[in-house]
């Protein structure tokens with residue numbers, strides 16, 4: 001079976017500024033893989049290039065063995081890639097339930113809706129289903145953004161800094177829920193982060209990114225060694 005996701009010599013730029021440089025990474029089915037790096041390292045750019053919001057200047061993104069070149073972000077979502085952008089981007093004037101309905105539109109298996117699972121992982125979303133998303137806390141909005149991707153029934157979740165602007169205890173809760181849903185639903189996860197705790201709580205293994213390049217790969221044994229990874233983060 002091919003890896004769920006493969007980036008092969010992936011480079012990307014904004015106008016003439018090259019930001020992502022020759023990135024090679026692989027995510028196997030069922031893994032939770034992190035990419036860590038400081039502000040400006042290129043993590044969001046990597047995510048945008050994988051989901052198709054930014055065209056690579058060179059290199060390839062393969063999803064379940066297929067080259068994604070020429071496919072739109074929408075087509076990638078329809079193929080089973082769920083994307084949770086930095087800053088969450090929930091629709092503030094829609095209710096929780098309406099936000100989830102938008103996410104469900106890409107579910108390929110309409111017979112199996114995932115609301116029950118989402119409400120199990122994030123009970124606050126069920127409690128607040130009729131509340132406008134914009135009135136909720138940062139952590140609750142993050143849960144909603146994850147829930148909105150999940151009801152689309154993704155095989156792969158791309159998460160861009162889910163810890164940002166969220167209080168530490170809630171970051172921990174979200175990370176734990178993501179691990180649970182990875183184990184129970186089998187959803188593969190690629191996340192980018194600069195939060196040490198979130199990386200240690202979530203990742204099976206991790207890549208380190210500096211100035212748009214992958215400079216190290218950290219296996220499970222070294223992930224709990226703060227000294228081994230702190231230099232890649234702003235800690």
Ligand SMILES: Nc1ncnc2c1ncn2[C@@H]1O[C@H](COP(=O)(O)OP(=O)(O)OP(=O)(O)O)[C@@H](O)[C@H]1O
Nearest residue numbers: 014019037038039040041042043044045046086194
């Ligand atoms: N739309 C854009 N146009 C031009 N340059 C950009 C754009 N977005 C990001 N950049 C630049 O690309 C580089 C990488 O940014 P990126 O957002 O990918 O980093 P990041 O690792 O996600 O950082 P952060 O944690 O701050 O989000 C930075 O130098 C940034 O200024």
